[in-house]
Amino acid sequence: MRNVEIKALIRNPHEVNRKLNELGLEPPTLINQHDDFQNIPHGRLKLRSFEDNSGELIHYERSDNKGPKLSSFNKANLCAEPCEDMSKVFKRALGFYGEVKKVRHLYILWQTRIHIDFVEGLGNYLELEVVLEQDQSVEDGEKVRTRTNSVISQLNIDRNDFVATAYVDVSANKK
Known part of the structure; x- marks a missing residue:
């Protein structure tokens, strides 16, 4: 699976939400997520848990540059074991890199x-993900993203606020 994504700091979340509502x-959908990141040699591996204790195991590889970037990922939905138990197994087996809690x-x-x-x-952050269909190229994703560029402009997102890395890395750099 692949997507083209962009991430940016939001300086005025209420204004951004108001403008998104104006777009009709x-x-x-409100989603509470808790991501535990594991130590691995390539890419990032996170165990994402939700309020109902279901979750997803996601491995992805993506460059760390500001602006649009291609992300290749694999995802497995988890529901058989509570994510809290799986998190303990992963932390012990792979080591713990960091966590991100977000709404x-x-x-x-x-x-x-x-x-x-x-x-x-x-x-507060804005993240745009153009999910690519299997037969779509990165260029096709860029065309779709170009349509969303007008949304970025309408939301008054400053390109200087684009973020290159994952939230877990931003958090680690703040410490």
């Missing part, structure tokens, strides 16, 4: 997932 999008407001626009995230200890 469906109300957002996500998910909007959908065309092929784009718009996340308005409140990340505990970091603040």
Whole structure:
């Protein structure tokens, strides 16, 4: 699976939410997430848990540069064992890299997932993910993302606020 994504700090989340509502999008889905990142040699591995104790195991590789970047990922949905128990196993087996707790407001626009995230200890962020279909190229994703660039402009997101790395890395650099 692949997507093209971009992440940016939001300086005025209430204004961004107001402007997203003005676009006539469906109300957002509210998702509470807790991501535990493991030590691995390549890419990132996170165990994401939700309030109902279900979760996802996600491995992804993505460059750390500001602006649009291709992310390749594999994801497995978990529901048989509580994620808390799985987290203990992973921490013991692989070592613990860090954690991210966030509240996500998910909007959908065309092929784009718009996340308005409140990340505990970091603040508010916008994340756009253009989910690529299997037969779509990165260039196709860029075309879709170009349509979403107008959304970035409408939301008054300053390109200087683009973030290159994952939240877990931003958090580690703050310490």
